[in-house]
């Protein structure tokens with residue numbers, strides 16, 4: 001107990017500001033971007049904010065599709081880099097809400113859906129960043145995030161004063177800081193904004209943004225984050241968003257490994273795994289992840305929403321984060337070994353729930 005007190009007392013107090021209505025931020029006048037007629041006062045100084053979108057306001061923004069209203073909230077042009085499982089629906093939501101969107105993807109052929117919607121393809125990230133007011137990226141991993149931002153014809157070589165770069169890829173703190181420095185050296189503003197939520201929340205505009213970095217850019221793009229998501233946090237210094245995301249995904253990855261173990265044990269013990277899923281859904285450890293992924297796991301099918309290779313990347317990066325603060329991570333280390341084994345079995349591009357296959361292989365050889 002005493003140890004816990006010491007651990008948490010070293011963390012600055014979080015004054016997370018909540019709003020039940022998107023336009024009724026209870027304590028922050030500076031965040032009235034969407035609702036200028038609704039100024040509110042700053043009750044406590046803080047660099048950490050949380051805004052929840054009210055469905056009423058969200059529906060209004062979404063119903064503005066194609067209308068000029070939406071441009072009153074953000075009149076600039078938007079670049080989008082990385083049209084994978086997540087990037088494609090996110091870019092489509094921005095376009096459907098009436099914003100002016102252009103894009104680039106490494107493999108041009110994968111983005112036909114967007115070209116068919118009339119979204120213009122730019123020849124490289126530098127050209128995209130130089131012609132857009134704000135450029136978003138949703139890339140696979142630290143390597144691709146660095147290459148696209150800092151490489152030849154990268155965002156940093158196209159960006160200039162007043163333009164913003166928002167990197168939503170899940171990366172580690174060092175990568176995010178490196179990209180931030182490069183963008184700032186070239187006069188741009190930087191916001192890291194990894195997301196919690198998978199393919200379906202991306203399609204439905206229900207993501208949770210974990211942002212950090214330039215506060216003015218956060219304010220500028222708030223309306224765009226609200227089109228793509230249901231909730232957003234501003235967590236202060238660059239690196240805090242990355243860390244928060246890695247911790248969330250480390251927990252998720254460990255939970256999935258443990259869930260897999262339970263499903264297999266129920267079967268071995270002569271129980272029906274489908275009933276286990278039902279029991280879990282009714283109790284205190286109920287989670288949408290178990291209810292949504294469990295039935296297909298029982299059928300040994302893993303339709304990809306969150307690729308297993310990305311979950312293993314997040315486990316690895318979260319363990320790296322723990323290393324920097326010398327925290328032992330026995331549960332996550334064990335789970336990471338399973339994801340590595342699943343990758344070695346060729347399951348990288350399957351959904352991360354395919355980690356159960358690595359356990360099945362262990363059982364078969366034990």
Ligand SMILES: NC(=O)C1=CN([C@@H]2O[C@H](COP(=O)(O)OP(=O)(O)OC[C@H]3O[C@@H](n4cnc5c(N)ncnc54)[C@H](OP(=O)(O)O)[C@@H]3O)[C@@H](O)[C@H]2O)C=CC1
Nearest residue numbers: 082083084085086106107139140144170198199305306310
């Ligand atoms: N899927 C999910 O449920 C979630 C994913 N995330 C995170 O979001 C990010 C994107 O995930 P997701 O959309 O699933 O991933 P995908 O694997 O579907 O897409 C990855 C994207 O990165 C691009 N890319 C990969 N390597 C390079 C490179 N070297 N240079 C340029 N572009 C590259 C790919 O381009 P190309 O088409 O050419 O291959 C593609 O556009 C990841 O960081 C992931 O961890 C976060 C929340 C949920």
Ligand SMILES: O=CC(=O)O
Nearest residue numbers: 195196197198306
């Ligand atoms: O990063 C994955 C997610 O589901 O969140």
